[in-house]
Amino acid sequence: MSLTRRLLGRAAAVAALGATVLALPALANAAPTPVKAFYMYGTTLSGLQTNAYNNGYYFAQHHPGGNRLLMLDFGGARNYSPGVWGAQDFSNTIFSNSQILSALESAANGHHNGWTGTGSTIIAYGNNNSYMTSHGMSSSDAYNAGYYQSQRAQDLASYQSSHGYNKQSAAIGSDEEPGFDAPGISRQLIDGASAQGYALDYDYGSADGCPSSGSGGSCNNGWTVADVAHVSFYGSAVPLPEIYYTVNSDQWTVVRRNWGSGYLFWGSTGSTGVGLTPQQGWDALNARNSGLVLSELICFGC
Amino acid sequence: MRMKLSKYTSRRVALLVGAFIVVGLGTGAAVALSAGSGQYVPGLGATVPANKVTQVQHALPKDAPESSVPAPAPTGKPDRIPAAMLPSDTPIPLSPQLIHVTNAWLVSDGMTLVAVYAGSAGNDATEGRFVIVRQNLEVGKQTQDVVNVAGAGALSITDAPRGAAVEASAQRGRLGFRGAAGASGSLDLATDAAG
Numbered sequence: 001m002s003l004t005r006r007l008l009g010r011a012a013a014v015a016a017l018g019a020t021v022l023a024l025p026a027l028a029n030a031a032p033t034p035v036k037a038f039y040m041y042g043t044t045l046s047g048l049q050t051n052a053y054n055n056g057y058y059f060a061q062h063h064p065g066g067n068r069l070l071m072l073d074f075g076g077a078r079n080y081s082p083g084v085w086g087a088q089d090f091s092n093t094i095f096s097n098s099q100i101l102s103a104l105e106s107a108a109n110g111h112h113n114g115w116t117g118t119g120s121t122i123i124a125y126g127n128n129n130s131y132m133t134s135h136g137m138s139s140s141d142a143y144n145a146g147y148y149q150s151q152r153a154q155d156l157a158s159y160q161s162s163h164g165y166n167k168q169s170a171a172i173g174s175d176e177e178p179g180f181d182a183p184g185i186s187r188q189l190i191d192g193a194s195a196q197g198y199a200l201d202y203d204y205g206s207a208d209g210c211p212s213s214g215s216g217g218s219c220n221n222g223w224t225v226a227d228v229a230h231v232s233f234y235g236s237a238v239p240l241p242e243i244y245y246t247v248n249s250d251q252w253t254v255v256r257r258n259w260g261s262g263y264l265f266w267g268s269t270g271s272t273g274v275g276l277t278p279q280q281g282w283d284a285l286n287a288r289n290s291g292l293v294l295s296e297l298i299c300f301g302c
Numbered sequence: 303m304r305m306k307l308s309k310y311t312s313r314r315v316a317l318l319v320g321a322f323i324v325v326g327l328g329t330g331a332a333v334a335l336s337a338g339s340g341q342y343v344p345g346l347g348a349t350v351p352a353n354k355v356t357q358v359q360h361a362l363p364k365d366a367p368e369s370s371v372p373a374p375a376p377t378g379k380p381d382r383i384p385a386a387m388l389p390s391d392t393p394i395p396l397s398p399q400l401i402h403v404t405n406a407w408l409v410s411d412g413m414t415l416v417a418v419y420a421g422s423a424g425n426d427a428t429e430g431r432f433v434i435v436r437q438n439l440e441v442g443k444q445t446q447d448v449v450n451v452a453g454a455g456a457l458s459i460t461d462a463p464r465g466a467a468v469e470a471s472a473q474r475g476r477l478g479f480r481g482a483a484g485a486s487g488s489l490d491l492a493t494d495a496a497g
Contacts, residue, residue: 038444039395039435041408041415046378053376054442067345067363076393090417091383091408092392109373110442120363130393157360164369171361179398200357206399208424220398236357244399245425262339262351273433273448274400275425294348300395301435301446 029286031279033064034270034299037071037126037204041091045099048089049106056110056123063119069240071173071204071298072107073126074100076180077145077189079137085145087127088135100125101152104170105159112165119167123160124202125152126173129189130180142185146174146192146201150236153199173240176205176231178223187230194235202240203232204269204298212250215257229259238266240296243281244274253288265289267296278302380439384466385409387459388417399424400448401431404458407477411469413440416491420479422456430454430481432489432496449489451496454481461488 038055042048052072059070073090080086080096088094095103107123127149132142149172156170174189193201207228209220216225232239232255241252256263268285270278278299286293340349345362388406396403396419403421410416415437423429430451437444451457461478468475474492489496 036444038437038442039417041381041383041410041417041437043381043383044378046376047381050376050378050380051437051439051442054380054439056442058442067361073395075395088393090393090395091381092389106376109375112368112373113375115368122361128393128395131391134391153360161364163373164366164371166364166366167368169361169363171357175395175397177397179402198357198360200354200361206397208398236354238354242397242399244397248399264348264350271397271400272446294346301444 029293031282031286032066032267032295032297034278034297034302035059035064035068035070036062036302037269037298037300038073039300040072040074040089040103042089042095043091043093045095045102048095048099048103052103052107053110056107057114059121060111060114061116063116063121065119066295067120067122069122069124069171069202069296069298070107070111071124071126071202072104073128073173073175075127076130076135077127077132077137077142077149078135079141085141085148097148097152101155104152104156108156108160108163108165108168111168112163115167120169121167122169122171123156124171124173125149125156126175126204127189128175128180128205129177129186132181132185137185139185139188142188143192143195146189147196150193150196150199150201157198171200171202173202173204174231176203178206178208178220178228182221183223183227187227190231190234190237194237197236199236201235201237202266203237204240204242205231206242207248207251207255210251211254212247214254216254225254225258229255229263233259233263238264240266240269240298241285242269242271243285244271244276246276246284249281249284249288252285256289256292263292265293267294267298270297270299270302272299272301380412381410382412382466382469383408383410383415385463385468385472387462394419395435396433397424401433402427402456404456407459407462409463409469409472410439411473414438414473416473418459418477418489418491420457420459422482423450428453428455428483430457432457434491434494447494449494449496451481451485451487453483454485455483457481460486
């Protein structure tokens with residue numbers, strides 16, 4: 001056998017092996033290292049700022065590399081006072097958006113002081129859609145809550161730039177849960193944020209009660225798959241879905257199908273004490289949506 | 303000796319040619335994936351819908367060094383929160399996929415915080431469940447533990463320490479509970495065991 005033929009034969013064998021690997025993206029794409037996300041419990045502005053500072057510092061100190069998301073969940077979107085919006089945190093204290101911005105700036109300060117030279121971080125103002133209706137919020141209020149949530153991310157970005165925090169950026173997030181409130185008012189949060197338009201809006205919510213096959217149908221609390229698709233991919237929204245059990249990856253695949261082409265997962269959200277580890281959740285989603293899951297993985301409680 | 307060198311060289315050449323083919327295949331696949339509507343964002347390494355490009359770019363770090371000027375540290379301290387049951391309309395951070403919450407209890411001594419959410423498992427209403435969120439407020443760390451009570455149904459906290467005097471001790475105390483199926487018991491926060 002000539003040298004040329006032997007070379008071609010070996011090259012073909014290497015190529016075939018490589019092609020096999022390429023054809024198995026779930027195996028080729030490893031789940032990213034999960035990063036911590038935080039629930040905010042503060043009863044005073046000073047306490048909230050200190051908590052956020054320490055969260056930013058801790059995140060920077062344990063940064064795994066890459067451009068990763070620090071999600072600070074400030075609670076349910078609320079009217080703080082007429083014409084002023086904010087969030088009710090998990091200790092039952094309502095903070096205005098300007099107060100939340102000051103806490104986000106504290107998180108930026110903490111991240112800056114704790115930064116070790118590894119990676120960069122998107123600091124996100126997270127909220128959720130819980131009890132908006134029962135707190136007297138109208139659809140217009142929810143729209144404005146989303147609009148000014150995005151505005152505050154823009155304000156945070158200005159703060160980061162003016163202080164030379166160049167390894168940081170700003171975004172928002174929304175834990176959109178069908179069980180938390182009705183679909184109409186919940187969609188308004190996303191529509192308002194998209195109208196303001198500055199911030200990428202991570203939906204780290206669920207597709208609770210949605211079907212696990214097909215491309216449409218009903219979910220819990222009067223929601224439809226189309227509602228979940230809307231709050232996760234309309235305008236500036238991007239999906240970072242909670243994948244706690246294998247069925248969740250099936251449900252979100254239905255959501256993707258419902259939206260149609262172009263739908264892309266920005267990663268996933270994990271938890272402890274559930275059926276799947278965060279990495280297993282990301283893998284399950286990626287296995288069903290090959291090449292359509294980006295490398296982000298946040299975890300509350302890891 | 304000359305034969306051996308040729309063999310190794312030929313293997314290396316074969317590997318290189320193979321690698322080029324693989325890279326070519328991969329690039330082709332990537333181009334095919336990105337051929338739909340959208341715009342490739344190099345900083346993200348992905349093609350995104352055109353209407354999200356601006357927001358994606360806002361989420362990327364700047365191509366500049368981090369300032370070397372230290373930021374101000376906070377002057378305040380984390381809040382002390384007297385032990386109390388949370389009002390029923392307090393936002394719940396946990397997904398209904400994890401737990402359907404019946405009621406919740408919270409305490410902080412300004413150094414560590416414990417929040418206990420009682421209810422039933424999101425995927426099985428017959429399974430009683432506690433989710434315990436703990437925060438080390440001084441170092442900015444959060445953990446979460448899940449404690450199941452098999453067959454108890456939705457749990458409710460019926461007896462819990464309250465007030466400012468127990469902000470520290472209550473974090474390792476006991477919470478009394480009752481399940482919708484009739485069982486009752488206590489959750490030991492020192493061990494996270496229910497019985």
